[in-house]
Amino acid sequence: MRAPTRKAGIRKLALGTVIAVGAGGAIALSIPPAVAADTTYYVDCSSTATPQGTLTNPWNALSQVNATIFGPGDQVLFKRGTTCTGQFVGQGSGASGSPVTVGAYGTGTARAVINGAGAANAMYLKDLSHWTVKDLRLTNPSATRAERNGIRVETTTTAAKAGIVIDGLEVDNVAGWGDKTGTNAPWFSRSAGIIVLASSTAGPVNGLRIVNNNVHDTGGGGIKISTKPSAYHTNVYIGSNRVISAGGDGIVVHGSDAPLVEKNRADNLGGGAYPFVAGNFAGMWPINSKNPVFQFNEVTRSYPSSFDSTAWDCDGAIVGTCTFQYNYSSNNAGGFHLGCQACTNLGNNNAKEVIRFNVSQDDCRVAQGPSTTAPIEFYNNTFFCSSKPLTLDLPTANTKIYNNIFYAASGTFPSGAGVTYGTNLYYGGITAPTADTTAVKADPKLNYPGGAVEIASVGGYKLTTGSPALNAGTPLSTLGARDFWGATVPKAGGTVNIGADNGSGVSAKTFSSLKEAFNNHGITRDANPQIGGYSLSGRSFSAEALAAKGFTYGPVTSGGVTFDWAQQYIGFPDNVKATGQKITLSGSGTKVALLGSGAYGTQTGTGTLHYTDGTTSTYTLSFADWWTSTPVAGTTVAAITDYHHKKPTTYNNPTTGRDEQDVTLFQGSIPITAGKTVAAITLPNVGGPLANAGLHVFAMKIA
Structure with missing residues (x-):
């Protein structure tokens, strides 16, 4: 194989180049670093023209792409409606404000496709910085399952990396590993539609942006930041992605400082073309991270696993506060939330868990892993459990349960000196715990509970005019600034409702x-x-x-x-x-x-x-x-x-x-x-x- 080239075209020498003749008559050149040319390369794997990477003579094989070292401002564009088979391997780095961009060109709505055809990854970006990948379809099917991904970003050297953007991809039919048990169990955490991996000694990434992607039928899971590098990844944002029928976890965030995960949808987890096999998985969750925030997300219809299968999970080695707010979940086999900070060998820091202004429809299990003393603040959530008993299994130390609506036929609640209750509403046959001396026991008059199918249709959980939950809650300084729908929540003084809606009441539907x-x-x-x-x-x-x-x-x-x-x-x-x-x-x-x-x-x-x-x-x-x-x-x-x-x-x-x-x-x-x-x-x-x-x-x- 020929050595990689820096560019397919010729670059002019920069002004000021010095040419000297040495004693032996050889010419010595003193050449400064090449100036970025912002070159655009075109790829059409159906083309029969002489491959030169130009619009009229595009490259026609991934081997030509993989043999090139790209630089700041370069673009690699694949023709819409065509398919390249094999693994894309990126080389070279962009610069801040001038990334290497991989995208599409041409007319029509059909995506350009990179089909890994069973390779380890359809796209592999190793030890690179400032790359943007967008507007492509990545697929990686195989008759056999293994450690396999759609796009894999990996950091292995000690140098810090930066500026990785994955935007608007369709990633589907990735034959990743679905069994979290047995000899090949590590393959599960390294399989997904989109994955970011790090060795423990590698430099972190500053700037991970994974947005607007449609991930479906991917073995092992949807989107994963898996394993922590030598220091936390920073400026991590995962937003507005759809993860449907992934055979495992929806979104996992490992080793990140203040990651924000918002406006994502995960549905039918555990199912799909490469379904979950054994072990456990959950919807969206952080591990070994600092101050993670999950908000405006939805997780629905997850399949059973050995214990988890909850929508949300605060897992091991969390530092600071683990926040879940303004989320919606429904009909997940394992229920609403798992507190599992003591479940791993990474250590338990007993980080605070804040769970507020969420809506749960038939997700009626709040589970706790091994014993923990983590402080938990459980505020202004609305639980509607039409056919399941509500189980609130929370620690009996440092737990505050205020202003929640619990609507179920029956339920169990924690008790102990460290559990405090205030102004929760209980209805439907459920018995209020004796410790809740300010309990409200009445129909909350929710608008039309039970009918939500996604976060956009959760209006049935607003309070109607005349609800006893209106202005009946306890104002707390830790409630945050808004409710589920965006209504203001007063910091001090004023009034607050019970449940996820802090509005003034709506008319019947x-x-x-x-x-x-x-x-x-x-x-x-x-x-x-x-x-x-x-x-x-x-x-x-x-x-x-x-x-x-x-x-x-x-x-x-x-x-x-x-x-x-x-x-x-x-x-x-x-x-x-x-x-x-x-x-x-x-x-x-x-x-x-x-x-x-x-x-x-x-x-x-x-x-x-x-x-x-x-x-x-x-x-x-x-x-x-x-x-x-x-x-x-x-x-x-x-x-x-x-x-x-x-x-x-x-x-x-x-x-x-x-x-x-x-x-x-x-x-x-x-x-x-x-x-x-x-x-x-x-x-x-x-x-x-x-x-x-x-x-x-x-x-x-x-x-």
């Missing part, structure tokens, strides 16, 4: 569609039955069993009526537990047809049809219990599935969550007054939003 009103998790996949919520015991329909009866995403015909079966993303809310919701419904016909069933026996209620002329009509709707195959009068059987799901008897074994009991989906109808045009429907009010006795509607159509 009118829903634009049945789907918008979904507030219950009634369907789960066979691979993840842990997150079911059709009943308080966590039972649910099986998506696969329903599909076998013809009920899959899209149009579904039942009883001569074609419904929109809206259950595309299993594990998000998929039906309405009727609590008097008013839903816009437009059209004319003879009836409103519905698919649904009762839970805890036959359920009946009275509702209202609203017509465009301002008139109304009342109706009665009944559905038999889903465990019976006998419909009530006026309804028919839509489907009887061969089995359903229950809570797994073994935490990380989904096969133990299958129950062979048949369950039934029914079809009913509501008559429309002749000659009238429907404008809206008010569903019956059959119990509250918890997964207790109630009437469930999965689909609705005017026919």
Whole structure:
């Protein structure tokens, strides 16, 4: 292989070059460092032209890129819609304000692709500074899994590095390692879509910016800063990334000083093309870092693992304060948060944990690892647990629990001399701890709990006008400056609400569609039955069993009526537990047809049809219990599935969550007054939003 070149083009000597003739007649040149040429190189791996790196004669193989040492201001641009196969290996460094940039050129929306084809990395940047990589697709599939990455940034020398930006990439189908146990367990922490690695003696990176990336189907995890160098990385920002169906951790931050992780989304962790195999993982978490902050993030639908599978985790060797604020999580198999500072061999500094103004929907486990005395401040969070008991397993020393909403059928709370409570709200059947002498025991009047699918749809957890949580909290100097939605929280004086909303109260919601009103998790996949919520015991329909009866995403015909079966993303809310919701419904016909069933026996209620002329009509709707195959009068059987799901008897074994009991989906109808045009429907009010006795509607159509 030929030696790497500095540039493909010729550079002129700088002014002032000295040419001298030595005694032997040889010419000696005194040449200052080359001035940056800001050269742009083009790469089109489909090109048949003589490869010169120009726009008209682009390079056509990664070997040509890898043989070049780049410098400040250089650009390496790959043609959109083309694919280069192999591993990109960067050489040379940019300068502050003048990075080496790797990106794309050409027209159209198709990305330029670098396909690692099973290499260790699709892109490898080792011991480099001031590189920006953007607007590409990196993929690295293989029939076998190993330590493997999409893009790997690594520091191995003692020199400090700086200025690494990874922006707007799609990183997908990386066959990384998914087993955190056994001989090859270290491969797991070194596998991800995007990874930053360091040896313990290497220089840190000042300026790591990982933003706007779409990472999916990546074995081992999504985005990882893994292992701590000789000193903390600094100026670390991870923001606005999507990590979907990664086979492990969503975002891990190791060895960083004051890292900020915000506005990221992680969903379906543990699943995907290269799923998690064994051991444990969590959603987003720091380890061996100083003063980490995680805010405005969301983690949903994580699969089970041996212990973790929580949305958030404050892990070993944290220094200072570990802050989780303004985050949303839902239906993760392990629940909301894990305090695990004493879980590693890195040491336990008992750093303070601040957990405030978060919203948790059916993420009802706050777990604690080995014994710790870490001070924890647990303020103004809103917990809604429709089908799970709430478990708040926090240390019994140095723990403050103030101004939280706990909405669940049951729950357990810590007690001890070191645990202090103040003005928390308890509702739904949950018993307030005796230590909370200022407890509020009333319906918080949340706007429409249970229906969030992402952080943008969490408005159902705002307080409505007249809520007993308004102005009922305890002002504290440590609450921060704002609430979940941005409302001001007073530093001193003034009033504060209970829960994540510090607004003044909102009006009750009118829903634009049945789907918008979904507030219950009634369907789960066979691979993840842990997150079911059709009943308080966590039972649910099986998506696969329903599909076998013809009920899959899209149009579904039942009883001569074609419904929109809206259950595309299993594990998000998929039906309405009727609590008097008013839903816009437009059209004319003879009836409103519905698919649904009762839970805890036959359920009946009275509702209202609203017509465009301002008139109304009342109706009665009944559905038999889903465990019976006998419909009530006026309804028919839509489907009887061969089995359903229950809570797994073994935490990380989904096969133990299958129950062979048949369950039934029914079809009913509501008559429309002749000659009238429907404008809206008010569903019956059959119990509250918890997964207790109630009437469930999965689909609705005017026919």
